Amino acid sequence: MAVKRHVAAVGPHKGTAPTAASRGRGVGAAIRRWPLAVPYLLGSLLLVIVPLALAAALAFTDYFGFRPPEFTGADNLVRLAGDRAFWDAVGVSAVIAVIVVPLRLFLAVGAALLLARPRGARTAVGRAAAYLPSAIPDAAWALLWLWILNPLYGPLPAVLGALGVADPGFLTTPWGARAGLVLVMALQVGEAFIVALAARAAIPNRLYEAIELEGGSAWFAMTRVTLPLMAPIVLVLAVRDIVVVVQNAFVPAMLVTDGGPANATLTAPLLIYRRAFEYGELGYASTLSVTLLVLTGVAAALPLWLAARLAARQRTRA
């Protein structure tokens, strides 16, 4: 009886997907398994949703931790608008993301396409290698690059010197330090690699068999089948990667470059961390972190908007 009631309750939502609705009625008995999601939802509520709401509330207060938060209206927003240091930090985060996100996607999707077909031990080694940098703890990875990029002892400046390339000053000049951060983050693409691999594995093999039968080239298969079918997943990866990169720049920016030189690698999360935990300005730090959340959301919407534009243009052309 409970089942019937539930199907009736869910039914109206399904106007757009008749097949899903008919399937839903068929397995109506399964619906009662939703209690399994309760621990996850409860944990998420307590550790993500409630904290987000609290951050939004603290954003309009003065709060230093020892006295109760004091409501200050729009004061924090006025301060935010004139906060050069924060907007500079947002700029640094944006510049790094613009360079490193395409690079990471190229590496992750490229590796996934190369290693898609299981060809025995070589593929296994290749897949493990592609994920390996992501398995190394971020702090250990940062220490490694602290040495690799070191102007006196580091192997990378030495290699560049041997090749006759001018040393960009990885830890000493603003753009050199940013290039250093890009290098640190470029190889840790395990999660995106796995998702791209799963997306590639989901493309039915008979499509490729058909192309081969018709005498189509590998290039044709790649540009007309593989890439178009994987485009939605690559889009999702791009959105996710913007969030990941803005966030994960924190550990290398703290351990490798320490925000320097001259704040050239002071990313937005590092600035928020310093405001909150070194200056103790919990209220204003909340204003900054909610602003960062909104900005990241806008940036993450960018690939979606671009894709919609492209799709619309293709439709008008066709």
Add this chain to the structure above:
Amino acid sequence: MIALSVVFLAPLIVMVLGSVQRPLQPPPDGLDLWPDPAQWSNYLAVSRFIPLARLLLNSLLLVVVAVPVTVVVTSMAGLAIVTARGGLRRGLIGVSVFMLLVPAAALWVPRVVLLRGVGLADTPLTVALLALAGTTPFYVLLFALAYSRIPVSLLEAATLEGLSPYAVWRRIALPLGRPAAVAVAALSTLYYWSTFMDPLTLVSSPGNWPVALGLRSLSEMEAALYPIYLAGAVIVTAPALLAFAIGQRSFFSAVERS
């Protein structure tokens, strides 16, 4: 393909080579990576700079508590997503995707305020609380992907037989989705072993830090001492690579139809 593997593997090899060089040497002239002779005593020297045993123990405790909780919470939620329909299913997936997009920096301050308020901040196990939320929604979606390959008729039949949701999860989904469980266990082991930002904000006493955060003080050392901080990096990396080696086969088979 080989060139690609080399690109991804080179930093690791360089790390091990660097960790057995002699500390406090003048800067080398050109590239000189091969240590001669290998200075293994660097590994013992690490504990002169950080309380290594204590930190390793903290991390071990964190992993032992947080990983099983993560696997239970995320596999249950994954099954719920697969069996739910319509609005409920869209809602669960929507919440998970939304949480994937929330930058961690947005949660630092409020989490500290909340956990201090209830007296749960600053313990070696504070970070393990994140396991209650499944650590990351990515694991929930991974389980959902794996469970979506279980025939619906099987789950349906079990329910008609009168099995409770818990029993369906425990007796059918979990055994059939074993590669996914191993994969999530390995991934969350890596997560808690490597955790840096969460304890940095939530745990203020250095005695309660996990080992990855303990490495922070090594980053402030003299450049000439690099072999010692690289030795520290290798010590922290080795167990992570072990967990990865154990989990990787299940991991790749979980995302790929065999």
